[in-house]
Amino acid sequence: MSRRTLVVCGDGASAVLLVCALARQAGQALSVIVIGEKGEPGRGIAYSTANPAHLLNVPAGRMSANINRPDQFVRWLAEHGIVAASWEQSFVSRAHYGAYLSDLLDATLKSNPDLAVRFVRGRIKSLMRKNLGWVVAHDGGTIDADLVVLATGNDRPPPIAPHYPRALASRITDDPWSEPDLAPDCDVLLLGAGLTAIDAAIGLHSRGHAGNIYFLSRHGLLPRSHVEPAAALPLDRPFPASPRGLLRAMRAKLGPSVPAAHWQGFMDAMRPHWPQIWQSFSVAEKKRFLRHAATLWNVHRHRLAPAVGAFLAQGLSRNLHLLKGRLRHLEAGGSGLIATIDHGGRATRLSIGHVINCTGPNANPDRTHDGLIENLVASRLARAGEAGIGLDVDRRNRVLDKSGTAQPSLLAMAALTRGHWWEITAIPEIAQQAQIMSGAIMEYLGILTAAARINRRH
Ligand SMILES: Cc1cc2nc3c(=O)[nH]c(=O)nc-3n(C[C@H](O)[C@H](O)[C@H](O)COP(=O)(O)OP(=O)(O)OC[C@H]3O[C@@H](n4cnc5c(N)ncnc54)[C@H](O)[C@@H]3O)c2cc1C
Numbered sequence: 001m002s003r004r005t006l007v008v009c010g011d012g013a014s015a016v017l018l019v020c021a022l023a024r025q026a027g028q029a030l031s032v033i034v035i036g037e038k039g040e041p042g043r044g045i046a047y048s049t050a051n052p053a054h055l056l057n058v059p060a061g062r063m064s065a066n067i068n069r070p071d072q073f074v075r076w077l078a079e080h081g082i083v084a085a086s087w088e089q090s091f092v093s094r095a096h097y098g099a100y101l102s103d104l105l106d107a108t109l110k111s112n113p114d115l116a117v118r119f120v121r122g123r124i125k126s127l128m129r130k131n132l133g134w135v136v137a138h139d140g141g142t143i144d145a146d147l148v149v150l151a152t153g154n155d156r157p158p159p160i161a162p163h164y165p166r167a168l169a170s171r172i173t174d175d176p177w178s179e180p181d182l183a184p185d186c187d188v189l190l191l192g193a194g195l196t197a198i199d200a201a202i203g204l205h206s207r208g209h210a211g212n213i214y215f216l217s218r219h220g221l222l223p224r225s226h227v228e229p230a231a232a233l234p235l236d237r238p239f240p241a242s243p244r245g246l247l248r249a250m251r252a253k254l255g256p257s258v259p260a261a262h263w264q265g266f267m268d269a270m271r272p273h274w275p276q277i278w279q280s281f282s283v284a285e286k287k288r289f290l291r292h293a294a295t296l297w298n299v300h301r302h303r304l305a306p307a308v309g310a311f312l313a314q315g316l317s318r319n320l321h322l323l324k325g326r327l328r329h330l331e332a333g334g335s336g337l338i339a340t341i342d343h344g345g346r347a348t349r350l351s352i353g354h355v356i357n358c359t360g361p362n363a364n365p366d367r368t369h370d371g372l373i374e375n376l377v378a379s380r381l382a383r384a385g386e387a388g389i390g391l392d393v394d395r396r397n398r399v400l401d402k403s404g405t406a407q408p409s410l411l412a413m414a415a416l417t418r419g420h421w422w423e424i425t426a427i428p429e430i431a432q433q434a435q436i437m438s439g440a441i442m443e444y445l446g447i448l449t450a451a452a453r454i455n456r457r458h
Contacts, residue, residue: 010151011036012044021438047098055305091305154361186353193217197358220324225309232265278422286387385419
């Protein structure tokens with residue numbers, strides 16, 4: 001039997017989780033080509049940091065890449081002499097997680113020599129249909145594929161620097177992971193106050209930065225810190241089918257003043273149910289949720305490792321500052337830049353030396369700056385999810401084309417499928433998705449092979 005070719009677009013954690021799940025099932029049926037621009041499979045944005053102060057925001061016990069072996073990551077840590085003395089310390093550094101994925105990939109490929117996997121370094125530019133399959137164009141050539149999985153992760157935030165003249169633009173960093181070389185006493189404005197901005201502040205602090213660091217947030221909120229959660233039960237079924245109903249039911253369940261351990265335990269207990277709850281909302285309710293509740297959701301759901309929470313609390317009494325408002329514009333002046341910040345109809349001016357764009361990923365494929373996604377949407381091979389986040393996919397993660405038809409040979413995973421699943425951007429959910437997708441991929445390849453056999457007979 002000739003091998004079928006699967007191309008995975010993107011080489012982050014999702015790609016590695018999918019390859020490992022496939023290795024458990026695929027045998028000789030498949031040749032997998034993973035294309036990514038980093039050339040470090042598994043690391044992606046989250047796990048390529050070498051800074052030991054960049055910690056996981058999920059305890060190690062829930063970070064196994066293999067849903068059949070929930071203690072796999074904790075065992076890997078123990079084998080490498082990294083044993084958490086307390087629950088707080090189980091939020092280990094993300095660099096360890098990158099090394100674990102790398103080891104896991106090596107071990108999986110060694111123990112499954114039948115599965116042919118090739119890693120290609122390059123940036124994918126477009127996909128074109130070819131018969132039942134695809135031609136994948138990247139900056140080093142083209143590859144024919146029977147099946148394509150899009151695993152390109154989060155989109156970048158919309159860039160700001162191109163809107164300013166060159167002299168000003170040199171004081172703006174649009175890639176929050178690029179660690180700009182700044183004078184240690186320079187005052188820095190971080191646009192955003194989420195996990196990306198806090199990562200950037202940790203990066204500056206680790207490099208000995210002594211200048212002021214301002215977080216600018218529209219709502220003036222910072223993510224909450226994890227505390228060890230108390231065991232809790234989810235809401236009773238049926239779950240409320242509207243955001244308002246849900247909020248009411250959550251308040252009734254938790255009571256008026258809830259200790260952090262209780263609401264966090266409750267959030268954890270609800271986590272497996274969010275996809276079902278999200279899917280029960282109408283499109284208008286999803287949009288209302290995104291408009292009015294997403295910020296509150298984010299600060300409660302995407303929590304900080306306890307040590308990062310402590311760093312923030314200490315920093316806020318020193319050189320870290322939280323500002324509430326929205327950046328109106330930047331101009332030359334003061335110690336390099338003057339930022340005009342709007343809040344409640346009033347404008348304040350802040351003198352800074354540099355700006356780092358930590359506004360968080362763009363979720364809407366219609367406004368993407370990623371060439372591949374832009375291309376897919378422009379060529380009607382994909383469309384935005386109904387609430388304007390992620391790509392529109394069905395429950396089998398098949399990408400819907402512009403007319404809403406599911407394409408069995410084009411799948412998407414992780415952040416790209418957020419519009420359908422909502423809770424799908426972290427390892428516990430991606431590992432599950434990878435396992436389910438590998439089954440669906442093998443099923444589809446079985447159908448292709450059976451069809452080819454019938455065609456040959458006739
Ligand atoms: C800072 C940070 C911390 C996080 N911490 C945790 C955590 O502690 N626990 C947890 O469970 N989750 C965490 N997450 C969530 C994280 O997104 C997932 O765990 C996981 O890393 C997602 O991997 P991915 O492969 O889907 O995306 P990514 O990591 O974004 O990888 C996608 C890869 O595809 C490449 N790519 C994109 N477009 C193209 C293209 N056109 N051509 C070629 N290559 C392309 C990118 O360069 C990238 O390497 C964190 C996320 C971030 C950003």
